[in-house]
Amino acid sequence: MASLKDLKNRIESVKSTQKITKAMQMVAAAKLRRAQEAAEAARPYAQRMGAVMANLSTAMSGTPGASPLLVGTGKSDSYLLVVMTADRGLCGGFNTNIVKKARERINALKAEGKDVNIICVGKKGADQLKRTFASLIVDKMDLSAEKTISGATSARIGDKIRHMFENGEFDVCELVSAEFVSVISQKPRSKVLIPAIDAIDEGVERPDLGGAVYDAEPDEETILNVLLPRYADTVILSALLENVAGEMGAKMAAMDNATRNAGELIDKLNLVYNRTRQAQITTELTEIISGAEAL
Amino acid sequence: MADKLHFDLVSPERRLFAGNVEQVVVPGEEGDFGVLPNHAPFMSVIRPGAITVIDGGSETRTFIHGGFAEVTPDGLTILAEEAIAVADIDTEKLAQDLSDAREDVTAAKDEEERDNAAALVAKYEAMQAVVAH
Helix, strand or coil: CCCHHHHHHHHHHHHHHHHHHHHHHHHHHHHHHHHHHHHHHHHHHHHHHHHHHHHHHHHHCCCCCCCHHHHCCCCCCEEEEEEECCCCCCCCCHHHHHHHHHHHHHHHHHHCCCEEEEEEECHHHHHHHHHHHHHHEEEEECCCCCCCCCHHHHHHHHHHHHHHHHCCCCCEEEEEEEEEEECCEEEEEEEEEECHHHCCCCCCCCCCCCCCCCEEECCHHHHHHHHHHHHHHHHHHHHHHHHHHHHHHHHHHHHHHHHHHHHHHHHHHHHHHHHHHHHHHHHHHHHHHHHHHHC | CCCCEEEEEECCCCEEEEEEECEEEEEECCEEEEECCCCCCEEEEECCEEEEEEECCEEEEEEEEEEEEEEECCEEEEEEEEEEEHHHCCHHHHHHHHHHHHHHHHHCCCHHHHHHHHHHHHHHHHHHHHHHC
């Protein structure tokens, strides 16, 4: 049986842990709100971009001069997976779920005999993937130094991917990240980035031109070539923003759980503490009474 | 005239402007063009420069870098990588940035660095031209 002092120490330690998890939960809640706002604010751009791309790509994909970024290299022998995770842990199964999805995808592709390379965005994904797929990781990017995710961040990632594509290092690029379903639910998913023609959502709403056709300046091909890299950056940016929101949601839920568990533990320990104290007092009393009787 | 042009200005991070205006003048890749209500469907790449929003007799100028304009029957949408109101541009800081960028061009060690620096110089020069206008 633990002594009273031990129990007291234990209770104190659980209490301070609870304070920490509670603080982390509140920080995550505040950050979640900001992340959601950022994701919300980025949506109009992504939507318009998606609509324009959908319009242009259907017009351009049949032409022989179409950019390989749009229609692909015509092969699908080698894949590049961009695995996006958080830089920090303590957010429940968030990172693990994304990594699990990435592993499934890698194994599926390998079973088909494809070459797979990985770029890890976020520390945690790299940590977990290097145990099994260390040889496949070609690059790691750490976003913990960035205060906010901005267009510059996604442009950096996009540039790297395009650079590799131009060097013929892969045929198809996929993003693995978490889809922000709700504050308590994040679903890992993989999404094609290159060729862009497969990335454009079918359900995207196209503006009704009333039968008219676009006048394009300078011409459609030039516009498409300018827009394609930007479109990829936009897709990356929204994935990053959604990931941050998801991470914060997961962290909030995990920390809420931890705070609640700590509370339960404190209640239990308090009960044991009180019982032990009572037992001690009873023993002492019995000793005194029997001592007095003996006299 | 009751007709007004619906104008959206969005950057990757947020929506900068949304509303109805009388006219917008956009610096297109092949020359400036004005967009009035009921413009025909049109799309164009934008060269770095200022767009002018005309509404109720007042003109607001915004510097745009890396943009794309799309006119649909619903209105005009400008997707801009960067946008800053001309009135908010700090001329002293701009001059400093420009000379820094020029130094970077000469000090660049490889082609990539030089390209990046040159792109910055071009951007700052465009900004200066807009401010001087």
